[in-house]
Amino acid sequence: MRSEMKEKLHASHLAYDSMMRRARALIFWPGMAAEIKQMSDSCTACQENKPGNQRETLWPHYEGKGPWEKVGTDLMEIQGRTYLITVDYFSNWIEADLLTTSTSTEVIRKLKAHFARFGVPKVLISDCGPQYTSHEFAVFTNRWNISHIRSDPGHPKANGKAEAAVKTIKNMMRKTIGTGDDQYEALLELRNTPKQDCGYSPAQLCLNRITRSLLPLNKPLEPDSYTEGLGAKARHRYTIKKHYDKRARDLPRLSVDQNVYFQSPGNNDWRPGKIIMRNSERSYTVKGTTGGTYVRNRVHIRPRNVSYSDIFSDDETATHEAPLDASSTDLTPHPALESSAGPDGIPPLAHGAEPSVRRSGRTRATPTWHKDYDMGKW
Numbered sequence: 001m002r003s004e005m006k007e008k009l010h011a012s013h014l015a016y017d018s019m020m021r022r023a024r025a026l027i028f029w030p031g032m033a034a035e036i037k038q039m040s041d042s043c044t045a046c047q048e049n050k051p052g053n054q055r056e057t058l059w060p061h062y063e064g065k066g067p068w069e070k071v072g073t074d075l076m077e078i079q080g081r082t083y084l085i086t087v088d089y090f091s092n093w094i095e096a097d098l099l100t101t102s103t104s105t106e107v108i109r110k111l112k113a114h115f116a117r118f119g120v121p122k123v124l125i126s127d128c129g130p131q132y133t134s135h136e137f138a139v140f141t142n143r144w145n146i147s148h149i150r151s152d153p154g155h156p157k158a159n160g161k162a163e164a165a166v167k168t169i170k171n172m173m174r175k176t177i178g179t180g181d182d183q184y185e186a187l188l189e190l191r192n193t194p195k196q197d198c199g200y201s202p203a204q205l206c207l208n209r210i211t212r213s214l215l216p217l218n219k220p221l222e223p224d225s226y227t228e229g230l231g232a233k234a235r236h237r238y239t240i241k242k243h244y245d246k247r248a249r250d251l252p253r254l255s256v257d258q259n260v261y262f263q264s265p266g267n268n269d270w271r272p273g274k275i276i277m278r279n280s281e282r283s284y285t286v287k288g289t290t291g292g293t294y295v296r297n298r299v300h301i302r303p304r305n306v307s308y309s310d311i312f313s314d315d316e317t318a319t320h321e322a323p324l325d326a327s328s329t330d331l332t333p334h335p336a337l338e339s340s341a342g343p344d345g346i347p348p349l350a351h352g353a354e355p356s357v358r359r360s361g362r363t364r365a366t367p368t369w370h371k372d373y374d375m376g377k378w
Contacts, residue, residue, distance in 0.1 A: 002029060006039050016040040042305040047261055048270045053299050056251055056282070058244040060237055061125075061161065063089040067206045068118040072125045072162035073111065073132075075102065078173055084110050087165035088118070091205030092195060094165045096187065104134040115144070118206070123147045125159050128295070152283050154265030155297035188213050198233035251298050254284060259304040262286045262296050272304055 005027055009019045019036050040046065064070040070089040075082055082102050086095040097110040115121070124146050126132040132150060141148040151158035172190065176183045191202045192213055203211045210217065254260065254275050261270035273294070277285035282298040 002035070006036060009036065010039060010043065013043065013046050015046075038305070044272075047302070047304060048272075050261075050270060050302070052263065052268065053251060053302060055248045056299055057248045058241045059282075060241055061089060064122070065090075067091045067093070068115075068121050070123040070125070071121040072159055072165070073107075074127060074159065074162040074166050075099075075107075075129060075131065076166045076170055078170055079177070083169070085162060085166050085169055086111065086114055087161055088202075088206060089161055091202045092161075092165075093191060093202040093206040094169060094187075096169050102131065104131045104136045107131045108137060108140045111140075120144055121146060123149060125149045125151065125162065127151050127156065127159055127162075128153050152295055152297035152300075154263070154300060158297070185214065189215075195233075197236035252303075254278070254298070254301060254303070260286060261302045261304045262288075262294065263300040264294070270302065275301075 005023075009023055014022075016037050019040060020033060023032060023036060062070070067090050068088050071086060072089060073084065073086045076085050076096075077083075082099045084095075084097040084099055084107055086097070087093065095114055099106050099110070111124075124141060126148070128150050131137065132148070138148070140146075156163050168190070172186050173183060175181075176186050188211070191206075192211055192215075194201045194204075198205075201210065203209065256275050256278060258275045260273055260275055262273050263270060271288055271290075273286040273288045275284050276287045276293070279285060279295065284296055284298065284301060286294050286296050286301065288294065
């Protein structure tokens with residue numbers, strides 16, 4: 001009978017809170033809330049059409065101790081042309097290179113030119129594009145002793161610095177193309193413009209000086225220390241994280257062989273799978289139930305329970321409980337109490353039985369001054 005009641009409550013596939021509001025007005029049995037919760041979490045249709053996870057707390061990237069220690073890169077297309085965008089995490093210095101072909105060989109050639117000029121970075125972050133996942137690119141990063149980190153598919157926030165650089169350059173190019181201005185002059189001024197977080201320009205942070213441009217200078221082109229601006233930059237990053245985390249929370253860690261649902265890029269539906277590897281703190285490798293292996297960020301994965309039809313198919317047999325009807329609910333008086341109840345509805349004590357002391361009560365004793373009076377007349 002419990003299974004039937006739960007199936008009727010879940011006929012419209014309402015969420016757990018809605019089911020409980022409906023159930024409390026009609027029925028009750030011990031452990032009802034836990035069983036309804038289990039049923040709601042195990043419904044395949046509900047889980048596959050659930051909204052996405054809440055965003056997790058912000059993990060700011062470590063920007064390094066100096067220029068070109070950590071670099072982000074991405075490809076950009078505008079007006080049928082493909083550009084390689086490279087950005088330094090420390091100084092926010094941006095390079096934009098026109099590619100003749102969108103191959104790993106061409107990307108590697110452009111990156112080598114930058115690394116020969118500014119130095120080889122320790123960390124290179126990119127997405128999972130074919131140019132960065134090829135064997136040729138792996139050989140390049142291994143030979144140049146670069147730690148290559150790829151962002152999870154469908155989670156561009158992990159390569160947010162490069163994504164922001166792409167947005168900046170694309171916006172700048174659209175405007176210069178529309179007005180006919182020189183793109184290199186615009187890029188020069190972009191690198192000389194002080195940043196809001198620290199008050200220093202990418203040129204000052206990268207080259208330790210202001211580069212000469214078409215605008216007049218109010219100070220000589222001398223090396224200047226930028227260290228005093230790093231404290232303001234760190235405080236600005238802390239403020240951003242503080243406000244971001246107000247509406248975010250960390251999701252629980254998943255374990256290997258755990259049944260889960262996962263999302264694919266561009267598709268909000270949840271597909272069943274199983275965790276087969278934990279790549280990093282928020283990255284997992286998932287094997288789909290229909291085949292295929294996928295790398296997903298934690299925000300695109302949810303725990304999955306087994307089907308409730310398998311759990312509750314024999315719950316009445318296992319618990320040996322009577323059907324839920326009007327004669328067996330907890331709201332009806334117990335027949336044994338009805339037959340032995342006194343005029344006040346309280347069952348009489350057995351012959352010779354002593355009144356029991358409640359846990360929160362006290363032992364009642366006759367006051368000693370009653371010995372001076374004959375209390376039987378009262």
